[in-house]
Structures are given as C-alpha cells and as structure tokens.
Amino acid sequence: MIDLCAIRRLQTSLRSFEEELKSKTGLSFNDALLLCAVNKGVCEPRALAQELELSPSRLTRVLDSLESRLLIKRTLSDTDRRSLTVSLTEEGATMVHQYSCSEIAIPEDLQFTQEERTI
Template sequence: MSDRRLDDSEMATWLPTIRFVQLLPQVLDRTLKAETGLKHSHYAILVTLAGQGDRAIPMTELAQIAGLSRSRLSHAIDSLEERGWVTRTSCSSDRRTLTAALTEAGRELLRTAAPVHVAQIRALILDPLTDAEREQLGAILAKLTPGVAAAL
C-alpha cells in the first residue's frame, strides 16, 4: 500500500463520501426507530429473510448477504427472535447449522416499516438525483461494493 496522502481532487471525493456513509445509517436508524420501533440493521435482516420467501436461510449465508459478522448477526437474531419476528432452527441435514426464517409477525412488521423506509430513501437519495445521476450512482456503487465486501 502506498502511504502517500490524498491529493486535493481525491479529498474532494473522499470527504463527502465518508460523511455520507457515516450519516446515512444514523438517519435511517433514527427514523425507523421513531416510526416503527425497528433498528435499520434489523430491518435489513428482515428484508433479506423476506427475499427468501418461506425458505429458512443458514446463518452464515445470512451474515454474508447482510454484511454482518456472525457475532453481530447472532445478537440481532436473538433480539428479532425475542420479539417473534424471526425463528431460528437447526438445519434438518446438519444439526450444527442454524437457519433463520421470517415469521408472519415479521412479515407484518415489514409491511408497516417498508413505506417509511422507502419514503426516506426516496427523499434522501433518489429524488434529489436525476435519472442519469441515479444510474451513475448505481453503477459506481456496484463497481466499488465487491472490493469492500471482499475486504471484510
């Protein structure tokens, strides 16, 4: 790795990026908690499980998809399970493998939380951008995400 400093142009890109990356989760978390009592990180887990239909997903796979450490995911699933939004069971083919699935109560919570989340994403990210800018942002993030994910 090079130890050279970022030049002015690089800093002009990096500083707003890091500020945005730090602020967005806080804003999303605050709004979802206020409107639904749900943390944004928990919402992301529930949405991931909902995307699996009725299939229970192995915890290791869920951690990868959600971008969480296994420990952090386990604590989140504990909390979601206590509230009746998720069930956790041992895999039928390998008792050592734990799986998680969304409950009907979890689906109902998502039906309530999704409009709040979507409205906020539109207001904060999508609506201020033109169609071309949204396309550019999507392409840029799709290009950067694999390298960040691989570094985890």
C-alpha cells in the same frame, strides 16, 4: 480525490434515516436489513452474516434480539441437523410488508437517480 464533505453528508443522512426507522418501527438498521434478507430467502446464519457483512457475534446479537421480539425463529435445518435455518414469523412477515420504506422518508443524499437504479 475523495470529497470528504459529501461523505459526511451521506453519513448524516444515513444516521437520520436510521433514527426515523427506529422511531417508526422499533427496528435498528441491522434488524431491518436482516428481516429483508430473510424475506428474500437468505435463511442460513452464515449466508446472512455474509449478506449483511456482520461478524458472527454481531449476527447472533441481532438474531437474539429479533427472536426475543418474535419476529424470526431459528429451527434445525431439514437437510443438516447441525445447522440452523432462520425464518420470519407471521409477525415478522407482517412487519416487512408494513414497513417497506415507502412510509419512511429517505433523505435525498441516499436516493438513487433513475440511471443509478438501472446499473
């Protein structure tokens, strides 16, 4: 049986983490996840939408927000001029490096045990 109380604690912990992330970095959770995905090499909008489980319209809003803040740039693909490639700007790359979650307290409910990390 599902422990709904445990799920509620996780939800509360995640919300607290998101609030701290926003206050320290100015980034929403989706903003931060997208920057990390692009930093890992996921560069095509369709792949980003799949990686982050976002609808195309939601992805566009996140990309627009990050581009307006000069954290990413969208350019035509070198291999297919019909598609776009997303890349980090220098400022975006700096932000990814500067705000690795080490400075943001991860609630205990959201932390993995050593055993879970090896799975």
